[in-house]
Amino acid sequence: MPGATFLEGDRVDLCTIETEDAEFLTEALNDPEVRVPLGIAEPQNETQHEEWIEEEVSSDDGFNLLVVAGDEPIGVINSNWMSERHGHAVMSAWIASDAHGQGYGTDATTTFIDFLIGERRMETVRAEAFAFNEKSNAMLQSIGMERVGTIPNWAFVDGEHHDSHIYAVTADQWRNRD
Template sequence: MYAYPWGDDGAELRPLEPWPAEEFLTHMDRGREFIGQHIGLPDLVTDLESSRSFLQSYAEKAAADTGRIYGIRADGTLVGGVLFRTMDVEHGNAEAGCWLEPSAVGKGLVTRAGRMIIDWAIEERGIHRVEWQVWAANEASIAVARRLGMTKDGVLRESYPYRGKRHDVEVWSVLAPEWRAGEQAS
């Protein structure tokens, strides 16, 4: 398997595949409460079978070119991830997302990983618009969208039913020309 190391802090980005399902479940168990504050991933990955099934669904998306999932590692330990929940290459649209366990917060890992996958999607796959949907109360994820140079498109009011309550979702996006201009300015 290949990895993309960044900097000298031991962080790297790697595709997540079905075979390390036990490691993925262990990671999810470490961060279950924290991650579950804003996204449903911990509710989907509850045992080894569901962990393997979740990762297999992304292996199938990767094979069909309709999504991707990558693990963020710090000093060899899986601590979070970024993904393209959806990817429509024909129409040039993708939806990116992220998660982290508490030990990895505040280190810039998601922003760096987000930059890598967005750059890949735009430059290698020809994606024109990358979208970031985030629960309106998730200030950390909104801050990542801003750091990635995204623009707030609007709010989908009470569109996210989660654990018995409906939540507002903010939609952020970056277009390929904006991305390229932002990267050149960096």
């Protein structure tokens, strides 16, 4: 069962990640439809995810939230790098393959950016997607993030080097988007 609801979107809730969620993380992140677009090349087991929850999720270095539709965990959204001084955050997200194409990632991302800009006073939010990950690139552009650059040959995935696209949105752009 997911942890406490921290943020409510239109279609999903963003909840605390609990130790019990390690099983979901293991199943989802070993699925090729999820791990390949994320550039994960090694198998991950439940113990590794329990350690990640203990070390990363429980630290004060950022936000890690479980994306939940109904009562079911379907993904993770986070910002593991934030500069309160400069007002910048880097965010990332993934959705389990059986929940793709239903607008959950879009709702989770817009809800999270609303929080980062509205409650954490971030001036700029940045995200990144491998060039071959067409769905993520399209979603980031559709919500008003602007592609501001490309890092060539950034990741070695599935036997090839791939570019990574960098996206950003300022607080003013976010508030004034269509």
